[in-house]
Each structure stands twice: as C-alpha cells, then as structure tokens.
Amino acid sequence: MSMIAADNRGLRLVTRYAVLILIAIIFIFPLVFMLMSSLKPDQQLLQDSGNLRAFLPVGDISLQNYTDAFQRAPVATFVFNSVLVTGVTVALSLLLCSAAGFAFVFVRWKGRDTLLALLLATLILPFETIAIPLLMMVAHLPWVGFDGVSWGWLNSYRVQIIPFIADGLTVFLFVQYFKDLPGELIEAARVEGASWWQIYRKIVMPLSGPIFATAAILKFLVMYNQYLWPLMVTQEEGYRPVMVGLQYFFQLNVAWGEVMAYLSMITVPVLAFYLYLQKAFIASIASTGVKG
C-alpha cells in the first residue's frame, strides 16, 4: 500500500512540474527565438522558423547582424538617449516624489489634505487621454537657455524628462510606505531640535530602501519602454530613444536578422537586470497592488 501511495505522490509531482515547464515554454519561446535569430543570416532565419531549429544556435552562426545593425542606424545614439532620459527621470523622480511623500505624511501644513486628494485623483487618468493636449502644450512652451528664450520643447531631452518626473502613483507609493514608519520617532527628533532635512536624510531615508527600489524599478520600466510619447515629440534622430529607433529597420524591405539583433541589444540588458534583481522587480509590482 505504502508503495502505491509513494508512487502516486511521485507521479503527481512529475505532472505538476510538467505543467509548470510547459507554461514556462509558452512564456519564454519568443525570447529564445529572438536571441537565436539574431545570430543567423536572413534567409536561414526565415527557413528555420519552420521548425525547432528556430530555437537553436545552429547553421551559419555569426555576429554579423549586430555589426550590420550598427551600420544601418545610429544605435549608440539611441542607447545613449534612452539611458540619459531614463536615468535622469528616475533620479529626479525619487528625489521629488519622496520629498512630497515625506511632506504629506510627516509635516503638517495648510492645503496638505486637499493636494493629496488631488494627486490621488490623477491615478484614474490614463496617459493616453492627455497625450494629445500635452503635445500641443509642449510644442509651445518657452525655455530659457544660454542663448535666450526659445519656444517649443519638441526635439529635446527635456520634453522626454520633465513631464514624467512626478506622477501620482510614485508619490502615493511613498505616502503608503511612510505611513507605516514610526511617526513618534520623527516627532521626537523634532522635539530634540533636528531639522527637517536631517530627519529626511538621517531617519527616513535609511529606513526606506525597499520603497526607493520599488519606485526606481517602476519608473525605469515605464521610461525605458516609452514609445508613444517619444514617437510624437522627437522627429530628429539625435534625440530618439531605442524604442523609436526601431523604425530605422523598417525602411524598404525588412532585414529581420538585423531587427532581431537590435531587439536583442535593447532587451537583453533589461532582462539581465531583471533576472539579477528578480525579487525586487516582483515585489515592486506587487506593491502597486496594495493600493485598493
């Protein structure tokens, strides 16, 4: 009897893993396909996609597609633009949104509750509903530079950065997190004569590593993967980020090998980053779910 029971358990375990692996294949096959195809010449790429060879590094394997991709498009410029825009936005967002969260939770001031309610109301506003009027707005905004006042923000870094620094969700995540910190500690520090800056820097920041990581990851994903907005506001390739740069590979006939090489180049670093910080990534998405 006990033999049969053990067998049953073994069998159930095997089926469980089989189901898990089968689903895993569904989620991973397009990415494997992308990586393998990036190594193959166009003709072989299309032939291979008829069978399992599509997922194997076989045949005429080389890095030729990568070299060709660099020749076809200013890939380095696109990558630089994406890294710059994403990096600056994430850094400024952490600074300003955490400061706002701090003010909303720990400081008492006139207008606090009204403004917080207003910020929360913006959570129900999908970006798509404000994209067009925002486009009109930034096309006519002034900017004071070294050579005087200029009008219109199109084709610049600022148009990709400034509108995305602060958003309701990020402020809200900080507010939620700060609420769980011991408020008495901050009050006591005030009584002792600590300045607000000292409290923010010496008490709150050291306790808030996880929420800074969460906010940074969410902002990073949104900014790096932006498509609609840079598509509308950057007509000059000098300012275009990687996702919009893709259009370079669709002129005339599509060179799929180069496309796959380019896709791999812009995706693999993010995937590696994700696999390295997997727990933090998943925790950050999960934390957006506690807002209900």
Added chain:
Amino acid sequence: MASKFTVSNGTGWLMAGPAVLLIAGFVILPFFLAFAFSFTNQRLISPNATEFVGLANYRQLLDVTTVTLEPVRDDAGAIVIKDGAPEYPSLRTLTRNNPDRPDLAGMREWFSFSLGGEDRTYVLARDVVFMTAVINTFIFVLIVAPVQAGVALGLALLINQRLRGINVFRAIYFMPVVVSIVVVSLLWRLIYDGQSGLLNNLLGAISFGMIPPVDWLGNPSTALGAIIAMSIWQAVGFHMVIWLSGLQTISPTLYEAAAIEGASKWQVFRYITWPGLRNTAVLILIVITMQAFGLFAQIDVMTNGGPLDSTQTIVFQAIERGYGKQDISGGSAISVILFVIVLSISLIQRWLTREKT
C-alpha cells in the same frame, strides 16, 4: 500626534511643491486643455486664429442616424432582385448633395439590417472608422479583462504551491512584463507571419497539416484576435504577481482549519481563497480595464489599424488625428470621449463590486 513641532507650512510647500507643481502642469492642466481644445478647431501649427466651434468635433465623431429604405421596384411593381437579394436604392443619392436631406450629407453606411418585411434599415455614421474603433476597443477590453484576470489567477494559484524551484517558474512567467510591448509586438509579427510564421508551422505540425496556414495579422477576421492573445501573453505575469500578493494576505490558519474539517479543494477555494481575494479582484479588474483601453503600441507596430480597419482603436484614432494629421481639436475630443468611457466604467465596476451591507 498633533504636536506643534510637526507643523510647518514652509517645509510642507517646499518639499511637496515641486512634485505637486509638475503634476499640476503636466497631468492636470493637459486634462483640462483636452476639454478646452475639443470645443475649438485648434491645430498643432496653423496660420489662422483658433475659433470656438461648440460641439462640432463631437458631432463629427459621434453622429449616428438611421434611414429605412424600401426596395427598388420595376415598372410592374415587383421587387428587383439582384444577386439573389432585393435591390435597394443607393445611399449616395441621400448623402451626396441631396437638398431634401441636408442632415445626411457626408455620412456613410456603417451597417444595415432588416427587421423582417421588405424594408431595410441602414445605420449611417459620420465617422465610420471611429465607430469601428470604439467597437474594436470594447471587444478588446471585454475579452482581455476577464481572460487575463482569470489566467493570471490560475497562474498565481499554480505558483503559490510549495515546490522546489517554484521561484524560477515565477520569474519566467513574469519575464514578458519587463520586455517592451514594442519589442514583443515585433517578435509576434514574425510568429504570426502568414507564410513562415512559427504559429502556422506549429499548428500544421500538431494537426499533421490539417490546419491550413493563416495570415493572422493580414486577415480582418483574425487580426484583432491575434493582438488580443499576444497582449494577454505579455501582461498576464503582471497581474499574476498582484494576485499572488493577495493570496499571501490570507491567513494560513484558515487553511489549517479547513484541512482539519476535511474540506475539498474546491470548497477551500470557494469559501476561503476567493472571499480573501475580493479586494484584489476589484483592483485587478479596474487596472486591466484601464490598461486595455489604452491599446496603442501593438496596433502601431503590428497592423496600423488594418486590415480593413479591423484593428482600429480609440487611442490609435486619437493619435492618428492629433499627431498624424496635426488636428489637436479632433484628437482632444477623442481623448475626452475615452476619458468619459474609462471613468464611467470604473465607476460602474466599483458600484457593482461594492461592499454589500
């Protein structure tokens, strides 16, 4: 803790001010501008002054009317049959320069139906493409919201078991979420390809060639479905993680009690897991609905709204007008319509799922 030590108007405004100003300027202001522009003929760049046009933009988008026509009769009074169906007078005689029906000028046939009898009712719309876009968007949302939420819950329950290496599977299922939707759309364009696409080859192989290859994105009857399937594939890991965090808030003692009572798996799900996930379910439904209404990148990369407008969506139309044709007022009017739809649906969802007292 209403201590005087934590009161400071200056600090409050100094610290919250920058973020508040940015949100006011780049989120709230554009929102009101959308309303304002939608009542004008504003263009991105125009030599002419902007004029107030009232509801003209909305009328242009939403005007729908019906006409009922009698079939054409020959001299003897018999109905003329053409290609096996009664022939009806051409709609063009009504919609083009017809002095009797100025209200129909410029409208086009959207669809037609017949309620028995000989007469046929034609539904005319001023902007048939926009109407198609609205319908497509609703189809997308109505399929994606329940299916994606359901599949995500299934995956979350699967991942929530205690097994060696389960975290590896969780990481893999979540992987497409961190990949840009633009990249994903391009990859799937090749997978869906009509000739050498992976999907056709797979279907051909498992059916021993019984299933003929389909040009998934080039066929009006499959294009939207193909985009729906891919969108679910990409985003389902996101909601799996949210379900998981909901599952982990359910107290283990409830499950222990159920095990002692000898409850079946279904009973455990029905009476412990599901009630414990109520708030998560409401949140997921609202989030998916909002995300689904924003459908744009997949369309832009994969089909450009075609074939035959079968994948037009509200946002794609808004961008095509506001950006493509530089018609800021038309794009803004579509944005306002989208906002009203999203707001009413999330209010309805909240009301339907409210805590019953």
